[in-house]
Amino acid sequence: MKEYYTRLRIKEWAEEDRPREKLMRKGVNALSDAELLAIIIGSGNKEETVVDLSQRILQLANNDINILGKMSVQQLITNFKGIGEAKAIGIVAALELGKRRKISEISEKKKITCSKDIYDIFHPLLCDLFYEEFWTLLLNRANRIIDKIKIGQGGISEVLVDTKLIYKESIERLATNIILCHNHPSGNVRPSKQDDEVTMKIKKGIEILDMFLIDHIVLCDGKYYSYADEGRI
Numbered sequence: 001m002k003e004y005y006t007r008l009r010i011k012e013w014a015e016e017d018r019p020r021e022k023l024m025r026k027g028v029n030a031l032s033d034a035e036l037l038a039i040i041i042g043s044g045n046k047e048e049t050v051v052d053l054s055q056r057i058l059q060l061a062n063n064d065i066n067i068l069g070k071m072s073v074q075q076l077i078t079n080f081k082g083i084g085e086a087k088a089i090g091i092v093a094a095l096e097l098g099k100r101r102k103i104s105e106i107s108e109k110k111k112i113t114c115s116k117d118i119y120d121i122f123h124p125l126l127c128d129l130f131y132e133e134f135w136t137l138l139l140n141r142a143n144r145i146i147d148k149i150k151i152g153q154g155g156i157s158e159v160l161v162d163t164k165l166i167y168k169e170s171i172e173r174l175a176t177n178i179i180l181c182h183n184h185p186s187g188n189v190r191p192s193k194q195d196d197e198v199t200m201k202i203k204k205g206i207e208i209l210d211m212f213l214i215d216h217i218v219l220c221d222g223k224y225y226s227y228a229d230e231g232r233i
Contacts, residue, residue: 146173
């Protein structure tokens with residue numbers, strides 16, 4: 001059956017098998033990842049249909065949308081024959097839109113109840129980065145979210161943290177409880193000595209301002225370390 005399809009253009013397929021028509025007739029949930037990607041890409045090339053091209057892209061990405069979502073426009077062009085700049089931009093934009101939808105859904109949960117809530121908020125923001133970012137989550141006395149703010153951006157192994165900026169943002173937004181979060185692109189969730197020092201420095205500083213440090217999350221893709229869960233705050 002596959003050999004039959006590869007000899008035909010998409011327009012020559014049975015209507016119920018064409019990705020766009022299939023979506024309209026059966027709904028988006030009826031489509032495979034390759035068929036959804038094919039709709040985004042739009043067209044194949046002289047050697048393969050757009051669905052075949054999509055299947056090949058997914059196979060080279062270990063059939064993992066998360067891996068595909070980490071790739072830049074240039075990486076997509078370089079790694080996948082048949083993907084030019086326009087198609088690569090379409091893929092990156094579509095996957096970013098999906099990530100932002102996830103962030104919006106999570107943001108509807110305004111109250112923080114555990115470390116997993118913190119991880120769920122920051123994972124879409126930090127999981128794909130190859131450099132470190134440091135964020136703070138500002139809460140009121142009931143642990144409801146006031147705002148989340150990026151404090152700093154660094155290299156692949158460290159990020160400079162301006163503690164005065166954390167104090168300023170917290171005071172201006174009348175925060176009572178503070179949460180810290182930064183990522184480790186290396187995949188090692190264990191905090192460094194520098195992480196420990198920054199955590200304790202911020203904890204002592206905000207306590208003077210009658211605020212409390214609730215947690216500090218070190219985040220990697222698929223796992224995290226919580227200072228609060230480890231009894232270190």
